[in-house]
Amino acid sequence: MTAAGMVIVGAGEAGARAASTLREDGYEGPVTLIGDEPHAPYERPPLSKAVMTTNDIGEPSSILDADRLGAARIEHLAGRRVSRLDLANRLAVLDDGSVQAYEKLLIATGAGPRRLSLPGAGEGGVLYLRTFADALALRGRLRPGSRLAVIGGGFIGLEIAASAVERGCAVTLVEMAPRILMRGVPAEVAQIVRARHEAAGVRVMTGLAIERIERRGEGSAVVLGDGAAVECDLVVAGIGAVPETALAEASGLAVENGVRADGALRTSDPHVFAAGDCCSFPHPLYGGRRLRLEAWRNAQDQGATAARNMLGAGERYEAVPWFWSDQYDQGLQVAGLADAGTRVVRREGGGASLFFHLDDAGRLVAVSAIGPGNAVARDVKLAEMMIARRLAPDPAALADPNAKLKALLATSPTIAAAA
Amino acid sequence: MSNWVEACAADEVEEEDVIRFDHEGRTFAIFRSPEDEYFATDGLCTHERVHLADGLVMDDVIECPKHNGRFNYKTGRGKGAPICVDLKTYPVRVEGGRVLIDLG
Numbered sequence: 001m002t003a004a005g006m007v008i009v010g011a012g013e014a015g016a017r018a019a020s021t022l023r024e025d026g027y028e029g030p031v032t033l034i035g036d037e038p039h040a041p042y043e044r045p046p047l048s049k050a051v052m053t054t055n056d057i058g059e060p061s062s063i064l065d066a067d068r069l070g071a072a073r074i075e076h077l078a079g080r081r082v083s084r085l086d087l088a089n090r091l092a093v094l095d096d097g098s099v100q101a102y103e104k105l106l107i108a109t110g111a112g113p114r115r116l117s118l119p120g121a122g123e124g125g126v127l128y129l130r131t132f133a134d135a136l137a138l139r140g141r142l143r144p145g146s147r148l149a150v151i152g153g154g155f156i157g158l159e160i161a162a163s164a165v166e167r168g169c170a171v172t173l174v175e176m177a178p179r180i181l182m183r184g185v186p187a188e189v190a191q192i193v194r195a196r197h198e199a200a201g202v203r204v205m206t207g208l209a210i211e212r213i214e215r216r217g218e219g220s221a222v223v224l225g226d227g228a229a230v231e232c233d234l235v236v237a238g239i240g241a242v243p244e245t246a247l248a249e250a251s252g253l254a255v256e257n258g259v260r261a262d263g264a265l266r267t268s269d270p271h272v273f274a275a276g277d278c279c280s281f282p283h284p285l286y287g288g289r290r291l292r293l294e295a296w297r298n299a300q301d302q303g304a305t306a307a308r309n310m311l312g313a314g315e316r317y318e319a320v321p322w323f324w325s326d327q328y329d330q331g332l333q334v335a336g337l338a339d340a341g342t343r344v345v346r347r348e349g350g351g352a353s354l355f356f357h358l359d360d361a362g363r364l365v366a367v368s369a370i371g372p373g374n375a376v377a378r379d380v381k382l383a384e385m386m387i388a389r390r391l392a393p394d395p396a397a398l399a400d401p402n403a404k405l406k407a408l409l410a411t412s413p414t415i416a417a418a419a
Numbered sequence: 420m421s422n423w424v425e426a427c428a429a430d431e432v433e434e435e436d437v438i439r440f441d442h443e444g445r446t447f448a449i450f451r452s453p454e455d456e457y458f459a460t461d462g463l464c465t466h467e468r469v470h471l472a473d474g475l476v477m478d479d480v481i482e483c484p485k486h487n488g489r490f491n492y493k494t495g496r497g498k499g500a501p502i503c504v505d506l507k508t509y510p511v512r513v514e515g516g517r518v519l520i521d522l523g
């Protein structure tokens with residue numbers, strides 16, 4: 001057992017970022033990063049994109065490789081799971097029975113794919129995508145001409161569909177909800193995404209019940225509520241993620257749609273923090289509403305904030321939620337929480353569409369945007385800054401592609417936070 | 420050895436903004452600061468080779484459009500994760516309303 005120091009459980013985006021932030025902020029004691037995957041911390045977003053389309057990618061894209069872990073004196077225990085915490089004695093108990101003492105500990109255990117609970121969906125009948133190993137297994141079976149059924153029209157399902165088309169597969173996407181991208185994206189944007197997939201040859205089916213998955217010869221069939229079947233060689237599901245709370249539960253920490261943390265990312269135990277996909281926290285920009293985000297930048301930023309707070313900074317986490325998705329030649333970005341808005345203002349220009357979401361007071365609470373490549377990035381960033389500053393920009397100016405958002409950022413009035 | 424090439428007209432770049440300049444298979448970013456000075460860097464982010472000209476310029480910082488990596492475009496210095504490699508910069512001069520950069 002190394003001397004007590006900072007221990008991070010989960011060597012993903014949030015854990016890796018926390019470990020490097022501890023060093024950047026001058027912490028000199030031991031830093032131990034424990035993760036159950038065999039790799040050094042790596043990026044997950046490419047798994048459904050470049051890793052899926054490029055056969056020569058044989059290694060994940062490292063966030064911190066062995067050299068950088070060594071240079072930062074971060075001890076990385078790979079392939080090891082923490083089974084529970086002894087909170088009273090500040091000990092982490094590993095799966096092999098060994099223990100690791102900690103001064104402060106971060107739970108950054110991420111989330112896992114939600115499993116389909118349908119007859120026939122068990123025993124390898126359906127593939128999922130979360131890890132590099134999952135990505136290689138799926139890629140190996142996406143051959144030109146093979147028929148893929150994707151269950152779930154969220155980001156992961158849609159990105160897999162786009163990558164499979166690029167690999168020459170015939171793709172059918174089945175979504176049980178009335179439309180794709182029900183969570184976090186307005187109908188207008190979902191419609192643009194759907195049209196792009198259909199133009200690429202994806203058959204998109206929405207609002208359908210699924211009865212079961214059947215083996216048929218070498219392949220499978222997704223049997224729908226009306227008895228019709230989608231015949232295919234392979235079924236993959238992207239129906240959301242479940243926060244990985246096993247460790248928190250085994251340790252007696254509060255859990256509420258994720259590991260429950262306060263505004264400074266501290267859990268119900270004062271020496272234990274949480275960050276990333278596993279963490280539920282109150283967001284000051286949205287009236288303290290409790291959120292759990294599954295997004296790359298949130299994992300990065302929460303990892304950094306949690307690390308500083310492990311060192312006593314007492315910083316409140318208030319970054320604007322933000323994520324992107326790439327499908328075909330299109331880039332989609334959302335900043336803020338679209339469902340906090342009651343009114344949508346649309347702006348068009350340069351092949352891109354932006355939707356500004358305003359609340360009843362006229363405050364900008366979110367922007368959703370889609371366009372070629374990274375065309376929407378700059379405007380989304382400016383809107384994000386307006387969201388962070390609680391600004392109420394003039395809707396007519398938002399709708400006018402010639403009105404500069406930078407000018408609106410400088411001149412729009414602020415809406416005070418409710419007491 | 421210097422190798423000055425003409426990148427663009429000075430008024431093609433707005434104040435506190437950036438444009439992309441492609442030359443002989445390479446790509447550069449040409450910046451105009453809020454103080455009306457011009458700067459040039461490599462055009463692609465050192466993280467995942469995305470065009471920086473799609474990003475946002477605020478003061479002396481360019482923020483990458485992909486994962487919000489930030490660089491000081493005057494010095495090329497990267498400002499923390501996910502950036503671990505600085506951006507190469509190039510000398511710039513403005514002559515007769517044209518922006519010239521020295522590719523060395």
Ligand SMILES: Cc1cc2nc3c(=O)[nH]c(=O)nc-3n(C[C@H](O)[C@H](O)[C@H](O)COP(=O)(O)OP(=O)(O)OC[C@H]3O[C@@H](n4cnc5c(N)ncnc54)[C@H](O)[C@@H]3O)c2cc1C
Nearest residue numbers: 010012013014036044045082109110276277295296299323
């Ligand atoms: C295919 C895919 C594509 C994505 N694309 C995008 C995108 O385009 N844009 C975007 O914004 N976001 C995207 N995301 C989301 C983003 O990758 C996640 O939000 C991010 O990885 C979350 O980081 P994390 O550190 O919280 O969790 P993770 O990165 O999942 O890391 C958690 C780690 O902890 C390990 N672990 C769990 N329990 C234990 C334990 N008890 N002991 C030891 N180790 C444990 C897990 O195995 C895992 O390695 C994508 C995700 C996936 C899967």
Ligand code: FES
Nearest residue numbers: 464466467483488
């Ligand atoms: S590509 Fe620029 S920050 Fe990632």
